[in-house]
Amino acid sequence: MKPIQEIYSQLTGKKKIVITMHQKPDADAMGSSLGLYHFLKQLGHEVTVISPTNWARWLDWMEGSKEVLDYELHKTESDKKLTEAEWLFCLDHNHFSRTKNMAKKLAEMACVKILIDHHQEPDEASFDYGESNTGKSSTCEMVYDFIVNSGHRDKINIFAAECLYAGVVADTGSFRFSSTHASVHHMVAYLKEIGLEHTKVHEALYDNFLENRLRFLGHVLSNRLEVNYQLNTAMMWVSKQETLKFDIKTGDTEGLVNYPLSIQGIKLVGLVIDRDEERKWSFRSKGNFDCNTFARKYFNGGGHFNAAGGRDTASLQETIKKFSEAIQENSSLLQ
Structure with a gap:
């Protein structure tokens, strides 16, 4: 697996891209996927987000969630998108086995496969490029770093900001866990500067149940x-x-x-x-x-x-x- 920095120069120019996450996605998996989705769309790419399974309804407030394909419900359409993909981003999981019924399809794909994840023991041989960093608070923080380090921080719009903030909040236990390093607060400070309303996100995550x-x-x-x-x-x-x-x-x-x-x-x-x-x-x-x-x-x-x-x-x-x-x-x- 080559360093993810090597694809920075390839981010321009329209590509067919699929973003996927682990089964039963949580706020970090969905937030990082949709945050990256909003960024890549602004660069002109054709982007599809596919979840291996259904997800919690309290994640539906995220902008773009209505466009996410549930692989189990829309297998034919999902397989078509995967077959056509030039790039595949795998977020918040580092083994195809975490994608349940999608695993075989992902393993067989011949496109460029890119990993962004913070879990231990990644299957690096399955990916062409990527970053695996267990020291990061969340995959959402890593997607933020990916956008910033590639020189495109100006492409983080309010929809991406809300999605990325949600994953950071969830995976840090509202900033209580030891993974909440200074970099997390620097990220949040910037998202606030561009207009993030953090109370809205907290209410959507924690005050949105039956x-x-x-x-x-x-x-x-x-x-x-x-x-x-x-x-x-x-x-x-x-x-x-x-x-x-x-x-x-x-x-x-x-x-x-x-x-x-x-x-x-x-x-x-x-x-x-x-x-x-x-x-x-x-x-x-x-x-x-x-x-x-x-x-x-x-x-x-x-x-x-x-x-x-x-x-x-x-x-x-x-x-x-x-x-x-x-x-x-x-x-x-x-x-």
Whole structure:
């Protein structure tokens, strides 16, 4: 994989470009994709954004979201765009496997493939150009850097600013995580200078849910939270029946895993949700406990040092037992 700086000189001139992200995209994945979309459109390119799956409805406020193709719903049109693409940008994921049913198609494409991502252990061999930087707060910050360093900061319009700011806010935990370096605040300062209304974005991200979600959160925290003070660990679980009872949609569980971290002494939190085909895990930690290694070793996952995800094909009860055994094995790291 060659340095992304080598494509700066190639940014001018009309190209057919596809931007894609990981399945079930969050604010950083969607925000970085649409932020880059608005930038490349201003340079005159023909740009299509494709999501491997559906996404949370509370991301629909982002300008351009109505133009995003859902690969599972619009496979024929999406495959046509992918086949015609001269450039493929892969944002907020570093393995094609994170794109679910798109993975095979992406691997077979012969176009120029460009990676922009901040997760660990990238599959560099699959990309022609790119940047992988785990020290960055978010992929949105990396897209901002890409635009600025290529000499086109003036092409960041208000729509791009809102999308990029949303991803930074989400992935830094509203600027609380250690990844919030000075560069993040410099970026936000510039976006404010060009007219960003940050309150509007915060309300769209955090004050844009239905009543059922609030009642669901209350139910889980009251009835599905188990705290192991001996191992400084908390775990929550959600059954398939509960997601149906509370009419939980994509994105409604976003942020739930963070709540138990507010408990004094807790170093690791695990949340497992029973899906149709598998059990989905989310992990969060404080301090020096490595969620990425933990997720990779026990739950076929990965991510960041203090935030990662995983999956398991075992039953809900079996995967909960596996988590309990795993934290026992790691007890010395949790003290």
